[in-house]
Amino acid sequence: MDNFDSNGNPIQAYHPYIAPWNNKNGIASLILGILAIALFWLVLPGIGCSIAAMILGHLQLRKNRNYGVMREKAMPVTGIVLAVITLILLAILVALCVIGTMRNGDVIFRELMNLQNQQGSDLGSYHFRVDSIY
Numbered sequence: 001m002d003n004f005d006s007n008g009n010p011i012q013a014y015h016p017y018i019a020p021w022n023n024k025n026g027i028a029s030l031i032l033g034i035l036a037i038a039l040f041w042l043v044l045p046g047i048g049c050s051i052a053a054m055i056l057g058h059l060q061l062r063k064n065r066n067y068g069v070m071r072e073k074a075m076p077v078t079g080i081v082l083a084v085i086t087l088i089l090l091a092i093l094v095a096l097c098v099i100g101t102m103r104n105g106d107v108i109f110r111e112l113m114n115l116q117n118q119q120g121s122d123l124g125s126y127h128f129r130v131d132s133i134y
Contacts, residue, residue: 021067025060029053029079036086046090050083057083 005011036049057076064072 021063021069023060023072023075025056025063026072026075026079029057029060030075030082031079032056033079033082033086037082037089040086040089041093043090043094046086050086050090053079053083 003011030053032049032053036046036053039049040046057080060076061073064070064076
């Protein structure tokens, strides 16, 4: 009689809806990590893809932990690792660009000073000349 109420109707147990577990964020993290490493030389898409890959990877790892799924870590972890590698490569690329610009900037500054000394103080009147290599 435990499964019936006072009127004789069966009691239905309340079971809250739990969304089924999936690995969509892990797959997206992996794809964005691959795109980030492939496009790291384009600075803004590389940064965008790597940040999105890191966020989606962490979301999937948190979802795995909440659902008790411990076996499906490969894709989100790989996406996060590729995103971190991309950010490191981007930092190196930006540092090399800044160093190169600083070194070439010094050369350009010296050339402008030489032109100023040759032409006087008015650099606006100087017309750049292209020498023919033939």
